[in-house]
Amino acid sequence: MKGFGKWAIWVYSGMAFVFLLIPIVYTIIFSFNDARRTNIIWRGFTFNNWLNVCEAQTVCEAFGNSVLIGVVATILATTLGTMIAIALVRYRFRFRNTTTLLIFLPMATPEVVLGAGLAAQFLQAGVPKGLGTIILAHTLFCLSFVIVTVRARVAGLDPALEEAGRDLYGSPAQVFWRITFPMLLPGIVAAALLSFALSFDDFIITNFNRGAEVTFPSFVYTAAARGIPPEANVIASAVFFLAIALVLIAQFSAAARRRRLARAR
Amino acid sequence: MSNNDVPQGGFAEAGADLELVGITKRFPGFTAIEDLNLTIPAGSFFALLGPSGCGKTTTLRLVAGLEEPTEGRILIGGKDVTSTKAYQRPVNTVFQSYALFPHMTILENVSFGLKRRGIKNADVLAHEALQLVELDHLAGRKPAQLSGGQQQRVALARAVVNRPALLLLDEPLGALDLKLRRQMQIELKDIQSEVGLTFLHVTHDQEEAMTMADTVAVMNKGQIEQMGAPQELYELPRTAFVATFLGQSNLFTGTVVTTGSRSFVVDISGVKMEVPTERAQRHSGHVTIGVRPEKVNLHDSEPTGVSGRNVIGPGRITDVSFSGVSTQYEVTLPGQAPVTVFAQNTSISTLHRDGDEVWLSWQIDHTFGLADEVDAAPESRFQADLDTSMIAVQRRRKLEAELEEA
Amino acid sequence: MAFTAFAGQSQASDTVARRKSPIALFLLLPGVFYLVLFFVTPLLSLVITSLQEPDPVLFGQFQNAFNWQNYVTVIETYWQQSLRSIGYASLATLFALLIGYPLAYFIGITLRPYPLLQALGLVLVIAPFFISFLLRTLAWKQIFATEGPLAGVLSSVGILGPGEAISGTTFSVIFGLTYNFIPFMVLPIYATLVSFDLRLIEAGNDLYGSSATTFRTVTLPLSATGVLSGTLLTFIPATGDYINASREFLGSADTTMVGNVIETNFLVLQNFPAAAALSLLLMAFILVLVGLYVKRSGTEDLL
Numbered sequence: 001m002k003g004f005g006k007w008a009i010w011v012y013s014g015m016a017f018v019f020l021l022i023p024i025v026y027t028i029i030f031s032f033n034d035a036r037r038t039n040i041i042w043r044g045f046t047f048n049n050w051l052n053v054c055e056a057q058t059v060c061e062a063f064g065n066s067v068l069i070g071v072v073a074t075i076l077a078t079t080l081g082t083m084i085a086i087a088l089v090r091y092r093f094r095f096r097n098t099t100t101l102l103i104f105l106p107m108a109t110p111e112v113v114l115g116a117g118l119a120a121q122f123l124q125a126g127v128p129k130g131l132g133t134i135i136l137a138h139t140l141f142c143l144s145f146v147i148v149t150v151r152a153r154v155a156g157l158d159p160a161l162e163e164a165g166r167d168l169y170g171s172p173a174q175v176f177w178r179i180t181f182p183m184l185l186p187g188i189v190a191a192a193l194l195s196f197a198l199s200f201d202d203f204i205i206t207n208f209n210r211g212a213e214v215t216f217p218s219f220v221y222t223a224a225a226r227g228i229p230p231e232a233n234v235i236a237s238a239v240f241f242l243a244i245a246l247v248l249i250a251q252f253s254a255a256a257r258r259r260r261l262a263r264a265r
Numbered sequence: 266m267s268n269n270d271v272p273q274g275g276f277a278e279a280g281a282d283l284e285l286v287g288i289t290k291r292f293p294g295f296t297a298i299e300d301l302n303l304t305i306p307a308g309s310f311f312a313l314l315g316p317s318g319c320g321k322t323t324t325l326r327l328v329a330g331l332e333e334p335t336e337g338r339i340l341i342g343g344k345d346v347t348s349t350k351a352y353q354r355p356v357n358t359v360f361q362s363y364a365l366f367p368h369m370t371i372l373e374n375v376s377f378g379l380k381r382r383g384i385k386n387a388d389v390l391a392h393e394a395l396q397l398v399e400l401d402h403l404a405g406r407k408p409a410q411l412s413g414g415q416q417q418r419v420a421l422a423r424a425v426v427n428r429p430a431l432l433l434l435d436e437p438l439g440a441l442d443l444k445l446r447r448q449m450q451i452e453l454k455d456i457q458s459e460v461g462l463t464f465l466h467v468t469h470d471q472e473e474a475m476t477m478a479d480t481v482a483v484m485n486k487g488q489i490e491q492m493g494a495p496q497e498l499y500e501l502p503r504t505a506f507v508a509t510f511l512g513q514s515n516l517f518t519g520t521v522v523t524t525g526s527r528s529f530v531v532d533i534s535g536v537k538m539e540v541p542t543e544r545a546q547r548h549s550g551h552v553t554i555g556v557r558p559e560k561v562n563l564h565d566s567e568p569t570g571v572s573g574r575n576v577i578g579p580g581r582i583t584d585v586s587f588s589g590v591s592t593q594y595e596v597t598l599p600g601q602a603p604v605t606v607f608a609q610n611t612s613i614s615t616l617h618r619d620g621d622e623v624w625l626s627w628q629i630d631h632t633f634g635l636a637d638e639v640d641a642a643p644e645s646r647f648q649a650d651l652d653t654s655m656i657a658v659q660r661r662r663k664l665e666a667e668l669e670e671a
Numbered sequence: 672m673a674f675t676a677f678a679g680q681s682q683a684s685d686t687v688a689r690r691k692s693p694i695a696l697f698l699l700l701p702g703v704f705y706l707v708l709f710f711v712t713p714l715l716s717l718v719i720t721s722l723q724e725p726d727p728v729l730f731g732q733f734q735n736a737f738n739w740q741n742y743v744t745v746i747e748t749y750w751q752q753s754l755r756s757i758g759y760a761s762l763a764t765l766f767a768l769l770i771g772y773p774l775a776y777f778i779g780i781t782l783r784p785y786p787l788l789q790a791l792g793l794v795l796v797i798a799p800f801f802i803s804f805l806l807r808t809l810a811w812k813q814i815f816a817t818e819g820p821l822a823g824v825l826s827s828v829g830i831l832g833p834g835e836a837i838s839g840t841t842f843s844v845i846f847g848l849t850y851n852f853i854p855f856m857v858l859p860i861y862a863t864l865v866s867f868d869l870r871l872i873e874a875g876n877d878l879y880g881s882s883a884t885t886f887r888t889v890t891l892p893l894s895a896t897g898v899l900s901g902t903l904l905t906f907i908p909a910t911g912d913y914i915n916a917s918r919e920f921l922g923s924a925d926t927t928m929v930g931n932v933i934e935t936n937f938l939v940l941q942n943f944p945a946a947a948a949l950s951l952l953l954m955a956f957i958l959v960l961v962g963l964y965v966k967r968s969g970t971e972d973l974l
Contacts, residue, residue: 013777016770017795020853023810024802030810040813080702091695099703106710108903108961110911112930113950116937117713120720120947140709143702163331164364166351168378168423178377182368201804203914204930208937220805224919228809236803243801244794251790261409 024240031233038227049230059231062219069131069215070199073138078192080139081146082184088147089154107144114141115208122209129211137209138202142195149194153187193246200239281342281355281430281463282307283328288337290323295657297323298487301337305480310457310464312478314471316510318652320487321467325433328465330354341430352381357424358433361440363416365408371395371419372404378427394426395419397456414445425456432457434466438473450477471511475499483507487653500557500631503546505639508555515604516555516639521548528629534600538575538632545634553635559607560631563594563617564624571626578624580604585619592616596623714954721947733944741948749932749949756928757956759841759916760909763848764856767905768898770849771856775897776890778857779864796857799850808847808920812838815921839923847915852908856901863897864890903964907957929953 034044054060084103087093106114118137122129157180165175203217210218220232288301298320305311313321326332328339330351338347346354357378365374372391379387395401398418408416417437424432434453438446454477457464468474474481475495482492483506491498491507502508505516519533528541531554540554556575568576580598592615594606604625608616617623650656721741723733746753778792799807814821815837822837837843867890875885913930916922922931929949936946 009773009777009781012773013781013792016774017792020795020799020850022814023807023850024798026810026814027802027806040816041818080705083698084702087695087698090689091698092689092691093695093699099699102703102706102710106706108907108957109710110908110930110950110953110957112911112913112933113717113954114710114713116933116946116950117717118709119937120943121709121713121716123943124716124719136709140705143706147702158362158364160360160362160364161366163329163351164358164360164366165377166331167329167356167358168427169352169381170377171352171381174381179366197800201800203805204934207934217803217805220803220809221914221919224805224809228806233806236806239803240798240801244798247794251787251794255787261407 027233028237028240031230031237033230033233035230037229039230039233040227049234053231053234055231058214058219059216059229059235062214062216063235065131065213066200066216069134069138070196072135073142073199074192074195076135076139077142077146077195078188081143081191081195082150082188084143085147085150085154086184088151103144103147106141107148111141111202111204112208115205118205119208129209130213133209133211134206134213134215137205138199141202141205142198145198146191146195149191150184150187153184153190157183197243282340283431283463283465284338284340285324285328286338286340288324288327288334288339290320290327290332291335292654294661295654296487297653298327298334301487301489303482303489303492305463305465307342307463308461309479310454310477311466312474312481313465313467313484314469314474314481314511315484316469316651318650318654318656319484320653321469321484322435324484325358325435325465325467328431329356329358329433331358355430356433357427357429357431358435359417359420359424359437361435361437363408363420363437365416365419365423367408370405370407371400371411374408374419375423375426378423382427390426391422394422397425398422398452413440414449417441417449421453421456425460425462428460429462431463431465434464436468436470437466438468438470446473453477475511483510485510486651486656501544501633502555503636505553505635505637508633508635513558513605514555515558515561516553516635517602518551518553518639520551524548536577536598536601538577539629540632540634541630544630544632546636547634551638553637553639554632555635556627556632558593558605559591559609561604561606561625561627563596563606563608564626565617565621567624568626573629574626575629575632576624576626577604579622580625582617582619582621582623585615585617587615596625714951717947717951720943721951723944723947731941738944741944742952745945745948745952748945749929752927752932753929753952755926756910756930759845759848759926759928760906760912762845763852763909764902764906766845766849767852767856768902771853771901772860772898774853775857775860775864779861780867780869783865783869793861796854796861799854804851805914805920808851808914811843811847811850812921815843838921839918839926841926843921844916844926844928847921848909848912851912851915852905855904855908859900859904860894860897863894867893899964903960907960910957911953 030039030042031049032045032047033039033042034046034048035041088096088100093099115137118133118140119129122133127133161183162175162179165179166172170178201217202215203221206215207218207221214222216232216235220228223229223232283303283305285301285303288298288303289296290298301320301324303324313324315321323332327334330346330349330353334347338345340346341355365371366377369377372388372395375394376387376391379390384390392401392404395404398421400415400418400422403411403415408419411419417440420437438449441449450473453464453466466474466478475498478495480492481495481498482489483498484490485506490504491502498507499511502511502514508514508516517531517533517536517538519531519538521529522532522537523530525542527543528539529545529548530537530539531552538554542548545552545554564578567578568574577598580596580601582594583597583603584593584595586593586595587610589610591607591609594608594617595603596606597603606625650659719735720733722736722738723741724736724738726732726734774796778789778796782789782792813819816822817836817838825837871889871893872885875889876882880888910928911930913928913934914920916926916928916931918924922928933946933949933953936942936949
């Protein structure tokens with residue numbers, strides 16, 4: 001029984017990984033499809049889509065919007081979120097439970113509800129829907145995720161390090177900027193990346209609040225009815241490769257650092 | 266970037282006095298320290314010894330400024346520093362976990378305090394400090410690249426380089442293996458006398474405290490039970506806790522039956538023991554007296570014609586434990602708790618065996634009398650918790666249980 | 672909560688006494704104000720909208736009122752889709768758990784001696800996140816397409832009858848939901864298992880437990896928090912999802928979920944009160960679940 005269990009889980013996991021990758025491979029393959037508008041049936045292999053991505057203007061414009069929104073929303077969410085995360089871990093304040101609940105609820109709220117609610121509010125306030133409303137909406141739902149990520153990092157910081165800073169004549173400001181912040185940076189970066197990823201891929205909330213603006217996911221959705229151009233696959237594949245590359249680089253540099261430290265001992 | 270609140274320039278060439286007056290520290294749920302009074306003279310090596318949870322680390326943090334006392338005052342060199350912050354006090358700490366900044370090099374770590382104080386040639390001084398601990402050749406490395414012993418030395422250099430009026434050490438040798446620890450004990454003592462700083466060393470290792478310190482204070486449950494030179498504490502403990510925490514003791518509880526001019530006799534379940542009056546805290550009624558196991562001699566037959574010694578027996582050896590330098594014997598006399606005897610192994614074969622009938626004797630002058638009484642033999646096999654926070658938790662649980670029954 | 676997944680290894684090292692300081696207020700206020708402005712107020716907006724009634728004069732406009740009837744209407748009209756949503760989400764969560772737990776076990780425990788493989792496994796699990804959610808759902812739709820090879824194989828084997836399609840069915844919707852939420856289920860469970868002390872399994876074996884028994888009595892209960900987190904993290908968004916069930920993707924007119932209905936009412940029919948009422952009902956349902964969770968574990972564990 002034990003022997004069976006040992007290789008069974010390897011086989012199962014292998015199959016599970018393949019299963020997870022199927023749509024990804026499909027999308028990448030079809031980015032090379034020689035099709036004009038509808039990318040459903042395989043017509044032939046071509047690099048054309050990759051070389052002339054922005055020929056179908058709308059795709060690139062949508063992509064550009066998504067990047068812009070992602071960057072702005074990430075900056076806002078990361079700044080606000082880091083501040084809250086530090087306060088949560090390090091300080092005593094009243095209404096802690098209420099605040100925690102307030103931070104948590106957006107993560108538990110279904111996207112339809114968030115989207116509809118924000119849209120309803122913008123409607124009532126008379127704010128025209130556009131890039132601005134999208135950015136505001138994205139900042140909101142990214143905020144909670146940033147807080148959770150950074151908070152974990154702050155909680156994991158050895159308090160003795162900041163105490164040592166205070167013991168060695170560092171004023172509160174100096175201790176924060178020279179000790180706390182550099183050590184928080186990896187967590188903040190992780191939170192920022194998460195926030196950007198969430199914003200870039202968001203559809204539902206965006207759809208409720210975008211008005212006439214087009215983001216990459218909304219472009220894909222509206223195009224789905226009549227046929228998605230292969231350029232969309234190209235962009236999605238490119239983003240995928242970039243993301244994978246970043247992750248692999250991070251892993252390798254961490255492994256290399258570990259090897260360097262071990263050798264130096 | 267310098268800091269104007271911080272003690273500028275060099276500090277006192279020698280260390281400074283530390284005074285704690287009426288210090289109480291309460292945390293939500295329990296009291297860590299209750300009305301503590303302590304004076305540490307300048308230039309001395311002072312050890313604060315006690316079990317975990319006794320309040321010694323809290324005392325250290327109060328002196329460092331990392332915590333604020335609920336009541337009381339702290340004076341350094343005569344100046345009241347109770348309301349000052351950690352970065353304003355001329356005090357530095359060597360942390361138990363070293364707390365070296367992982368994102369800075371060793372040199373940056375050591376020069377950190379100097380730079381915050383705006384000292385001009387910080388790097389030069391930092392190199393000097395690293396040379397003192399023989400680590401200057403690794404100045405460009407990061408802490409993760411050093412071994413535990415090396416990190417410990419960096420932590421020491423980082424604190425010492427600031428020539429503080431008072432250097433605090435929070436169990437800094439705990440993570441080191443035995444050999445390295447012995448080495449560091451000697452080095453620390455050398456640095457202290459060389460530089461002339463006042464050291465406050467907190468530890469639970471009594472051997473460490475006794476080897477390194479000029480003065481030892483034994484702390485228990487938020488209070489100092491006894492304070493003095495190591496030898497004084499060891500040979501003349503005043504409370505049962507000190508007698509059993511610092512080394513081992515044989516304790517006997519009985520009633521005073523005869524009182525002489527310079528000594529008195531205590532009856533312990535029929536056995537008589539004599540105690541010098543000046544070595545006893547209490548002289549009448551129910552008292553507890555004791556003697557150190559290494560002071561007790563074993564005899565094969567009843568010793569006759571001896572004066573100035575307590576003789577008890579016969580008893581039987583119920584346990585023999587060989588530990589290299591000495592052998593530990595447990596001797597049981599009828600109607601008495603077992604007596605422990607340490608006999609130095611001056612020969613290569615054991616002198617006594619399990620089951621042998623023996624007599625015990627020791628010099629009357631080696632007996633001491635405690636200020637408190639030892640309770641009857643504890644019901645449970647395991648020692649009760651000494652951690653103040655755990656004691657508070659247990660007390661609260663008991664109260665809750667009582668309330669529920671009511 | 673679940674989000675240990677995103678946070679990597681999180682420690683409960685809140686053993687440091689927290690300080691009281693006015694700085695806390697400065698740090699908290701901007702973010703909290705933002706949350707109140709863009710989360711609480713929209714919810715209040717929804718409440719107000721849900722109680723509106725049609726304007727007697729202007730067609731298609733609404734005016735503020737206390738029209739509780741909206742809720743009744745909405746439940747009467749859409750109870751089917753609501754139940755369907757709960758059903759789909761429950762099944763998807765169950766399947767995600769059955770598929771995801773062994774995967775999480777594999778990465779978190781089996782791969783522990785091989786840190787590089789472990790990192791690779793983790794990357795593979797979250798890889799789907801890096802491809803647009805819409806595109807990967809669409810990929811399945813096209814794989815399931817009646818003109819495609821998969822349908823061809825299945826119909827020649829006889830599983831698929833003539834005129835039947837894979838896509839647009841209950842099966843395809845649940846399939847899509849399960850697929851898309853597997854990472855949400857795997858990551859929290861992985862987070863609890865990756866720091867699981869293997870010596871506990873050794874202790875279980877030492878005390879006469881077989882592999883299966885030890886797993887059931889030791890590993891499984893100790894990973895319960897991860898399982899619970901993963902379940903909530905999957906079920907909640909799945910209930911409100913409408914991409915998978917929409918006609919352009921894996922659904923059809925027969926598989927509409929609550930999300931689809933809300934979207935249609937809001938953006939197409941412009942029946943804002945109905946959309947708002949439905950949203951709030953969905954939200955209330957979710958809150959009840961979360962409330963049960965909080966009651967059990969307290970709020971500190973949420974983040």
